[in-house]
Amino acid sequence: MPSAPGIDAIADAAPLSLCAREPHVPADRLVAEMVPPPRFDSVRFSTYIPDPNQPSQTEAVRVLEGFAAGLGGAHAVGGGGRRGFLGLGKARAPKTPAGPRGVYLDGGYGVGKTHLLASLWHATPAEPALKAFGTFVELTNLVGALGFQKTVQTLSGHRLLCIDEFELDDPGDTVLVSTLLGKLVEAGVALAATSNTLPGKLGEGRFAAADFLREIQGLSARFRTLRIDGEDYRHRGLPEAPAPYSDEQVTKAAHATEGASLDDFPQLLGHLARVHPSRYGALTDGLRAVCLTGVEPVPDQSTALRLVVLADRLYDREVPVLASGASFDRLFSEEMLNGGYRKKYFRAISRLTALARDGARLVTTD
Structure with missing residues (x-):
């Protein structure tokens, strides 16, 4: 699989995958990126x-x-x-x-x-x-x-x-x-x-x-x-988010899209636990799309909060998301959505839904 343009030491020669990346972000970059x-x-x-x-x-x-x-x-x-x-x-x-x-x-x-x-x-x-x-x-x-x-x-x-x-x-x-x-x-x-x-x-x-x-x-x-006050502009007057695609559709789109990543969702969640959230922005450097297979509800609150940070960084960078498995509105349990972090989770659902709309254009119909 070709390497994404603009990726240097972060990805090296590894296949284009978030799980293959372990970025190191110097402190001066953190300051310079406060824009x-x-x-x-x-x-x-x-x-x-x-x-x-x-x-x-x-x-x-x-x-x-x-x-x-x-x-x-x-x-x-x-x-x-x-x-x-x-x-x-x-x-x-x-x-x-x-x-x-x-x-x-x-x-x-x-x-x-x-x-x-x-x-x-x-x-x-x-x-x-x-x-x-x-x-x-x-x-x-x-x-x-x-x-x-x-x-x-x-x-x-x-x-x-x-x-x-x-x-x-x-x-x-x-x-x-x-x-x-x-x-x-x-x-x-x-x-x-x-x-x-x-x-x-x-x-x-x-x-x-x-x-x-x-x-x-x-x-x-x-x-x-x-x-x-107001309604979520991301959904105001817009069509509903696309339904999840099949694993085959997501995989095919990832291979056909230059600069796209392809990861198994549970494996990605495990990888996020090994990367500090301050590096999630660098984790997405150079990506033009994120493709995920096997999306399922997150298992615990710590994992959910890490996913929220990743969703924020993808949204900030306007990276489309294409996924198979569960829809994004099923990522978080009812207990999570009724708990103290509920507003974070609703924000993540809103933003991932917007990115899923952008990702729909990656799927071609033959």
Whole structure:
């Protein structure tokens, strides 16, 4: 099977397969890649199409445009002389407790929150090196790669930090991110984040959130919340996702498509357990399609959460997915879909369904 273009040491001469890849990602690459992913490289506020039945979407655009314009001044450093954000106050005297230093986009999956967050990044009048964009998982991975103090030092010179898919999955992350954002706010960095959960509810149903209420409330105090209502745009007015194909159809399409990978789904799930989620983006480098045989419900929560991260990276990179076996809406059990991570799982189903529509074009009818 031919090797995908653009793949270097990650794949070597191995057959084109995700399971054959064990990428190593240096820390400087993690920093350099803190920009909007390819899917959102060209989005702007002007390309966001608000649902006319959801006025909160139009209001979010208005507020975020003003937020971006307010970031055009000199970068504030230290405790005093900070610019006001979102009309939330004028410059403060030194040592005055800071109010909200950013904006938090709350809403269901598929209402365009990432589109708006990336548009904010693009609209902020600063050099790309002074703006950072990444998912919550990528931010915690950066701390793991650089260390806490080096991460603070690296991001403190930024004008804006955008955090997509803000999630608090365990107490350690709660304390880590709360402390990190506190340091960045003190350095004058503006914050923007998206999530499916209101700031005060982060961590609910996942761990003993009450034991960490102080940290969670501290995070909430750093943001002004903008609620964005609406339906999942990925399914609004679109046909249903294609039914799974046969193993033969998927295999044939993989061999006929340059740059496609072909993997047995259970084997891929096992491989994901051996690759750190921070490397899932590199795992998909150069792929033009992902073909999977034998898709079946995931066996446990840890496996499910790893699959969510892979789905996010494939969606960011607009990689079509073609699969046989179970349909994507059967990946997660009812218990999972009713648990504390349910919004992650629904997001993954939504995104994989969209990629499955793109993958349908790989199947030829003879």
